[in-house]
Amino acid sequence: MAKKKINSIDRTALTPNYAPAWFTPVRGKKSILWDEEGNDYVDFGGGIAVTCLGHSHPELIKVLKDQSTKLWHVSNYLYNEPALELSSLLAKKTFADKVFFSNSGNEANEAAIKLARRYFYDKGRPEKHEVVVFTDAFHGRSMLNISAGDSKSQKTGFGPLLKGFKRAKFNDLKSVEKVITKNTAAIFVEPILGESGIIRASNPFLMGLRKLADKNNVLLIFDEVQSGVGRTGTLMAYMGYGVIPDISTLAKGLGGGIPIGATLAKNHIAKAFQPGTHGSTFGGNPLACIVAKKVIEIISSQKVLSGVIKKTISFTEKLNSLSEKYDIFSDVRSAGLWIGCDFKRVKSSDFIQAAYNEGLIVVQAAGEKTIRLAPSLIISDKEINEGFKRFEKAYKNII
Ligand SMILES: Cc1ncc(COP(=O)(O)O)c(C=O)c1O
Incomplete structure (x- = not known):
C-alpha cells in the first residue's frame, strides 16, 4: 500500500480546477509510475489515453533527444522536416490527403469546425454554418468545444456560448434528420463516446450519418482525439467501422505524451485553409512531430495492433471474473484497450482513491459510478x- x-x-x-491525488509521480517506465516517496503505481489510466506506448519508451526518447540537439522551433513561415514527414505518414496511413497541426484536441476540433465553415463559405454557401452535435458528447473545454459538448456543468458560468450548434441524439438517426437544414455545414461526432464512458456508435448509425451527410451536402467530422492512434485496435476507430469521414481530429495518443493535435482532411476540403485563414504558433513543432511520427510508426505495426486485441480480451476476462466473484459491475464496455466499467455498489471516486492506496491508477468517467481504463x-x-x-x-477495502 502506498504511504501517504x-x-x-x-x-x-x-x-484549483483539478482535484489531484495526494502523491506526485516523478518517474515512469513502461506501465509503472513512481512517486516522490518511491511508491509504485500500475498505470491503467495512461494519462487518459495519452501514453499509448507507456512511459519512457526508448525509441521515443531517442528521437526526442536527437531532435532536441538539432532544432526546437521555427515559425510556420518555414517548413520543418519532422512536420513534413509526419504529415506524409498520416496521409499515407489514413483517409486524409492533408493535415493541419496544432497542440491539443481542443485546437484540432476548433480547426475542424473552422475548416468546414470556411469550405462552404468558399463555395459561395456562407449560410451553411450550422453543426450537428450529440447528446453526451465531449469535445474539450474551449468556448467552441463546450458549446458543441453536452455537459451542463462544463458550460455553467461561461456564457454566452457559441451559436450554430444543433443537438441530436447519439445513435438515433431520426433525430439527426430532424435537425439537418439547408444551413447545416457539418455533423460532428465522436465515433465512440469517451468521457461519457466508452459508448460505441452503432455501425448502422455511423453508416447512416455518412449517407445523410452525402445526401444533404454536409461534411462528416469525426472527433478521434481519444479513440484514435490504435486505442480501439485499428489505427483510427473509423477504420474498424469502415465509415470514412471528410475531416477527423487526433490528439492525445498521437504524441505518446508530447502535446500535439492534428486535423486531417480530404484535399478538396483542406483547400479552404489558404494562407492567412488559420494558424498556430506551435502547431507542427519539430520536437512534437518527430515523436508523433515514431508513435505512428510503432502503433501501426500489425504486432502492436493485434496485441491491442489480445490485451483487450485479457482485460475484459479479468474484469468479468472479478465481477463474478464480487458482483462489482452493472456493465463493462470495451472498445479495444479503452474500457468503461459501471460499478453497482460503490462510487467511482471512492474506488479511485482506494486504488491509489493500493498503487493503481484508473480514471474517472462521466457519472458517479463509472471508471475508465485506457492503459x-x-x-x-x-x-x-x-x-x-x-x-x-x-x-475489497471499500465494500
Ligand atoms: C473526444 C475528445 N475530444 C477533445 C478532447 C479535448 O482534448 P484536449 O484536452 O487535448 O484539448 C478530449 C479530451 O479528453 C476528448 O476526449
Whole structure:
C-alpha cells in the first residue's frame, strides 16, 4: 500500500480546477509510475489515453533527444522536416490527403469546425454554418468545444456560448434528420463516446450519418482525439467501422505524451485553409512531430495492433471474473484497450482513491459510478496481472 505523505513542494499556486491525488509521480517506465516517496503505481489510466506506448519508451526518447540537439522551433513561415514527414505518414496511413497541426484536441476540433465553415463559405454557401452535435458528447473545454459538448456543468458560468450548434441524439438517426437544414455545414461526432464512458456508435448509425451527410451536402467530422492512434485496435476507430469521414481530429495518443493535435482532411476540403485563414504558433513543432511520427510508426505495426486485441480480451476476462466473484459491475464496455466499467455498489471516486492506496491508477468517467481504463497499448501481461491484484484489493477495502 502506498504511504501517504504530503510532498514538500508548494501546492498553492495552481488554479484549483483539478482535484489531484495526494502523491506526485516523478518517474515512469513502461506501465509503472513512481512517486516522490518511491511508491509504485500500475498505470491503467495512461494519462487518459495519452501514453499509448507507456512511459519512457526508448525509441521515443531517442528521437526526442536527437531532435532536441538539432532544432526546437521555427515559425510556420518555414517548413520543418519532422512536420513534413509526419504529415506524409498520416496521409499515407489514413483517409486524409492533408493535415493541419496544432497542440491539443481542443485546437484540432476548433480547426475542424473552422475548416468546414470556411469550405462552404468558399463555395459561395456562407449560410451553411450550422453543426450537428450529440447528446453526451465531449469535445474539450474551449468556448467552441463546450458549446458543441453536452455537459451542463462544463458550460455553467461561461456564457454566452457559441451559436450554430444543433443537438441530436447519439445513435438515433431520426433525430439527426430532424435537425439537418439547408444551413447545416457539418455533423460532428465522436465515433465512440469517451468521457461519457466508452459508448460505441452503432455501425448502422455511423453508416447512416455518412449517407445523410452525402445526401444533404454536409461534411462528416469525426472527433478521434481519444479513440484514435490504435486505442480501439485499428489505427483510427473509423477504420474498424469502415465509415470514412471528410475531416477527423487526433490528439492525445498521437504524441505518446508530447502535446500535439492534428486535423486531417480530404484535399478538396483542406483547400479552404489558404494562407492567412488559420494558424498556430506551435502547431507542427519539430520536437512534437518527430515523436508523433515514431508513435505512428510503432502503433501501426500489425504486432502492436493485434496485441491491442489480445490485451483487450485479457482485460475484459479479468474484469468479468472479478465481477463474478464480487458482483462489482452493472456493465463493462470495451472498445479495444479503452474500457468503461459501471460499478453497482460503490462510487467511482471512492474506488479511485482506494486504488491509489493500493498503487493503481484508473480514471474517472462521466457519472458517479463509472471508471475508465485506457492503459498503454503495449502493457505487459505481468503489469496487467499486478494491476488486477491491486484492483481486487482496492475493491475489497471499500465494500
Ligand atoms: C473526444 C475528445 N475530444 C477533445 C478532447 C479535448 O482534448 P484536449 O484536452 O487535448 O484539448 C478530449 C479530451 O479528453 C476528448 O476526449
